[in-house]
Amino acid sequence: MSSSRRRLFGVAKLELRRQASPGRLLWYFLLAAAPVTMMAVVAWAVSKFGHPEGLTTAELQENYAHFFQGMVVRIVLFFGCATIFIGQIRGELDQRSWHYSLLTPIPRWQLVVGKYLAGVFLAWCFFLLPGVIGRALFQLPHGLAAFGDPRLQMEVLTYLGIAALGCLAYGGFFLAVGTLLRGPGYVVAVFFLIEWAQFMLPPGLKQLSVVYYLRSLSPVPLSEGPFAMLAEPLPTWLVVVQLLVYAALGVSLAVWKVRRAELDYRTK
Amino acid sequence: MSERVILFEDVSKFYGEVLGVNRVDLRIGPGITALVGPNGSGKSTVMNLMTGLLEPTQGSVRVLGEEPSRSPALFDRIGYCAQFDTFPRRVTGLQFLVGYLTLHGMGPVEARSRALRAIDRVQLTEAAGRRVAAYSKGMRQRIKLAQAMAHDPQILVLDEPLNGLDPMARAELIDLFRELAAEGRHVIVSSHILHEVDVIADQVVLINQGYIVAKGDIPEVREEMVDHPMQVMLRCADPALVASTLFSHDHVVEVKLHEDGGGLMVKTKQAEHFYLLLNELVAEGAIDLESVAPADDDVMAVYRYLVGTEGGSL
Ligand SMILES: Nc1ncnc2c1ncn2[C@@H]1O[C@H](COP(=O)(O)OP(=O)(O)OP(=O)(O)O)[C@@H](O)[C@H]1O
Ligand SMILES: [Mg+2]
Numbered sequence: 415m416s417s418s419r420r421r422l423f424g425v426a427k428l429e430l431r432r433q434a435s436p437g438r439l440l441w442y443f444l445l446a447a448a449p450v451t452m453m454a455v456v457a458w459a460v461s462k463f464g465h466p467e468g469l470t471t472a473e474l475q476e477n478y479a480h481f482f483q484g485m486v487v488r489i490v491l492f493f494g495c496a497t498i499f500i501g502q503i504r505g506e507l508d509q510r511s512w513h514y515s516l517l518t519p520i521p522r523w524q525l526v527v528g529k530y531l532a533g534v535f536l537a538w539c540f541f542l543l544p545g546v547i548g549r550a551l552f553q554l555p556h557g558l559a560a561f562g563d564p565r566l567q568m569e570v571l572t573y574l575g576i577a578a579l580g581c582l583a584y585g586g587f588f589l590a591v592g593t594l595l596r597g598p599g600y601v602v603a604v605f606f607l608i609e610w611a612q613f614m615l616p617p618g619l620k621q622l623s624v625v626y627y628l629r630s631l632s633p634v635p636l637s638e639g640p641f642a643m644l645a646e647p648l649p650t651w652l653v654v655v656q657l658l659v660y661a662a663l664g665v666s667l668a669v670w671k672v673r674r675a676e677l678d679y680r681t682k
Numbered sequence: 683m684s685e686r687v688i689l690f691e692d693v694s695k696f697y698g699e700v701l702g703v704n705r706v707d708l709r710i711g712p713g714i715t716a717l718v719g720p721n722g723s724g725k726s727t728v729m730n731l732m733t734g735l736l737e738p739t740q741g742s743v744r745v746l747g748e749e750p751s752r753s754p755a756l757f758d759r760i761g762y763c764a765q766f767d768t769f770p771r772r773v774t775g776l777q778f779l780v781g782y783l784t785l786h787g788m789g790p791v792e793a794r795s796r797a798l799r800a801i802d803r804v805q806l807t808e809a810a811g812r813r814v815a816a817y818s819k820g821m822r823q824r825i826k827l828a829q830a831m832a833h834d835p836q837i838l839v840l841d842e843p844l845n846g847l848d849p850m851a852r853a854e855l856i857d858l859f860r861e862l863a864a865e866g867r868h869v870i871v872s873s874h875i876l877h878e879v880d881v882i883a884d885q886v887v888l889i890n891q892g893y894i895v896a897k898g899d900i901p902e903v904r905e906e907m908v909d910h911p912m913q914v915m916l917r918c919a920d921p922a923l924v925a926s927t928l929f930s931h932d933h934v935v936e937v938k939l940h941e942d943g944g945g946l947m948v949k950t951k952q953a954e955h956f957y958l959l960l961n962e963l964v965a966e967g968a969i970d971l972e973s974v975a976p977a978d979d980d981v982m983a984v985y986r987y988l989v990g991t992e993g994g995s996l
């Protein structure tokens with residue numbers, strides 16, 4: 415391995431070890447388990463009591479799409495990534511261990527990028543699968559044979575992709591927030607509201623919301639509700655690019671701050 | 683030549699309105715340099731500037747010819763044992779060192795052997811596998827030191843490395859500093875007790891309230907301190923008469939009468955002489971003294987503090 419790749423790898427490895435406290439791992443696990451548990455309960459209830467009306471596949475798909483956008487994206491990905499990525503540089507500052515990294519021969523931008531990549535890896539380990547497993551459980555009482563249908567396979571793959579992109583974008587956002595702000599709590603709260611209310615926001619503001627992009631990637635069209643401010647639907651490739659740019663902007667902001675910042679461990 | 687030294691040219695550092703250090707000129711070569719000053723005098727500020735954790739508000743800092751805040755590669759040649767008594771969470775002593783050594787581009791095998799060697803030099807081998815969180819204060823100081831020198835840097839910047847150590851451990855570390863200096867390294871050690879470091883230092887830099895008040899080898903520092911005018915406040919019955927008596931002596935450079943007519947401020951270049959003179963005059967009954975007190979902003983007072991009670995031999 416080349417020396418610079420080894421360094422980047424070293425940064426990521428140290429970050430993973432830092433993040434791997436039993437308490438944090440338990441929290442990530444509980445978050446990831448929440449949607450799976452909920453879907454398991456639904457599957458159990460449906461198979462036990464039967465569904466009152468008997469849903470068509472299309473209805474099943476739409477119901478799950480709403481659950482995915484609400485529970486998986488806005489709760490699991492949101493809070494999972496908030497914990498991981500705010501804990502990166504802000505966490506080192508709070509623990510007063512950041513100077514050890516600054517005193518190594520690694521350019522500061524590489525420190526930030528290495529940490530971000532470690533965060534993405536961790537987030538993917540925990541948060542890629544819950545949405546997919548949830549979908550399978552939701553289907554269970556209606557027969558898994560439906561997964562032979564390529565359209566359903568595509569749907570599952572799309573959920574995987576949305577979760578992956580969601581981690582990248584939330585990661586960039588929360589990394590920047592944790593790096594730029596001493597007390598990021600209120601920003602997280604406001605952002606949480608934005609994520610739930612993004613459909614009411616004017617188009618310019620919508621672009622701040624990660625949910626806004628992820629929704630338009632949904633494998634099943636989602637109705638926006640009566641209060642929605644409609645924006646032009648965009649082609650998928652463009653949305654993916656936008657999400658990548660969104661993530662890159664967050665990381666760049668963090669890099670910008672870390673490069674010009676002087677060490678200061680005072681809390682307020 | 684500038685490739686071999688740490689160079690501060692007219693360096694000032696302000697934290698917003700707060701003065702960190704002011705107009706510092708320094709030239710530090712290989713060997714041991716002691717940076718001595720009381721709490722809040724600016725020692726850590728100087729060291730943070732040296733290691734690029736801070737940038738000067740004004741002036742320039744060059745370490746081995748490079749600007750520390752702009753040259754990451756320099757950190758293969760600098761080791762900094764900072765004042766913070768904090769560590770990454772949940773690491774053992776060995777993991778702590780190995781982790782950061784990999785950031786110097788070393789593979790796991792080399793990192794491990796280097797870490798063990800450094801840990802051995804600070805005599806922590808037995809505790810290497812234990813968590814740093816369970817170390818005593820003295821052990822934490824030593825593992826920090828080991829971390830600073832594990833990558834074999836040319837320059838070692840050590841902020842109060844002797845703090846919190848018992849006399850045995852101090853003596854051992856002082857021997858280690860000597861060894862490191864004998865290997866041709868720059869070893870910069872800060873302390874707030876002069877006699878703790880003056881015996882080993884090739885150069886002493888005294889710092890007070892953000893200003894360098896004296897620097898050089900020990901005789902030079904003594905001379906500078908002796909030459910430094912010192913202010914003494916006298917309360918007495920007839921200040922004008924006392925003033926004229928005192929002023930006839932060479933080492934008294936300035937005398938100011940106090941507004942209330944009950945005292946005067948004397949500036950002298952030789953404190954020892956001045957006090958002797960005062961004693962004589964009082965014994966002769968020439969003057970009627972109520973009180974004698976060094977003025978507050980007196981650099982000499984700081985010096986006495988730094989020298990400590992038993993440090994008068996300097
Ligand atoms: N981050 C900061 N923000 C504001 N002021 C600071 C900061 N760091 C240091 N100072 C101030 O700068 C001055 C010098 O501080 P510094 O820490 O360099 O002193 P020191 O000699 O290392 O003291 P000590 O012996 O207590 O470690 C002090 O007045 C201190 O309050
Ligand atoms: Mg200090």
